[in-house]
Amino acid sequence: MRSTSSNRTLWALVDCNNFFASCERLFRPDLANRPVIVLSSNDGCVVARSNEAKALGIGMGEPEFKVRPLLRRHTVAVFSSNFALYGDISARVMRTMESLVPHVEQYSIDEAFIPLTGPLAANADELAGTLRKRVAGWTSIVTSIGLGTTRTLAKLASDAAKKSGGVLRLEAGTAGTDAMLAQTPVGEVWGIGRRSVEKLRLRGILTAKNLRDADDGKTRKLLSIAGLHTALELRGISCVSRTEIPASRRTMVSSRSFGQRVTDKEHLAEALAMHAANVGERLRREKLLCGAITVHIRTSRYGQGPFYDETTQIGLPFPTASTKDLIRATREGLESIFRPGFSYAKAGIMLFDLISRNALQGSLAEAVAPGADAKRRDRELMRVLDAANRKFGRGALRFAAEGGADAPWQASRSKRSPHWTTVWEDLLLVR
DNA sequence: TCTGGGGTCCTAGGACCC
């Protein structure tokens, strides 16, 4: 493959600073200098912190009850997750960047990789400054941008950029990059998690530089192919496989911890039906059908009492996106794994064997198959259901099997902010 | 008392086939 320095891709990673906490602040100017945190589902643990909250020593992922005294002492503003808001602001940030560069590869709700080639690469630092300014101007979200010859280096650079003024560049083979890698604990490298840090430590590999310079065979044996790719990326060799955008999704998950423990089978059935309705709606929106479903229930890992954790797979007789079929399958699964006498803490489902609806629709086999009329009626029902829920809000129309929105197993999120940008009733009024 | 949810990829091992 030909490759010269002039046509080689330079990667930019744009990362929104303290994203969820920043979103909460957008419509609350009174919180400008106050510490702000956002909690996970059921208000369980901390998933985002403003700079002031970080300065107080509140850790990422810390359980809320552990930091509660601290929160009170410093009058920290505490929010439940509001994904409708974060998703909407995220889309605005992505669209803003698309106004400046031809290709934005969204990686997560608050991050995007941008490949830079030709003149864009030649003026990368200037472009990064322009991107930051425009995103801040159009959305009020502050970003950090890392530039690097591979995605892994760009990611590392963006972390460092947070402290150094917004933009930082790491290019393989320069003295500055060498020094930086020597100072970086290996666990801060993208793709190296807790388990790998431990394995590497036993072999004296403590820094990003150690990993970069380790023997390929040993790295491969220790961390498998993904770990080797990470080491190569630190050297400046792109191994895109692990970050390529998948052609289409392979699974779909809906699962949640309960607001309170559940012992009653019918309550579990309701929770599973709610998950079935949730993935059914997503399947139809993405024009997919699923061929198999797993049902999962379990007790708490932390509480006292016996632990129970079981999963079962149910094959569907034909690929479907009907909530009715999915609810029936979750019921069947629940019957096979439910055991009385446990305090259940969580239930969920996972869909497999996803195929595009177009792959099946209109096939002769389907048109003449037994029950074809019932299936057509079912599709029509789902169409009406989705239209109603789009118009009147999620859950406006639902199956009786799902139970009520006030059921005891529903997740609690007592500190949720308004849906500032996505629900008419929640729009900010200016007097 | 109280510890998230939604994804992907890799590997090892069993079943099955010839």
Added chain:
DNA sequence: TCTGGGGTCCTAGGACCC
């Protein structure tokens, strides 16, 4: 008496990410 080995497919579990 003698009793293979290699390929493929599937699944469960591990590890990682945000």
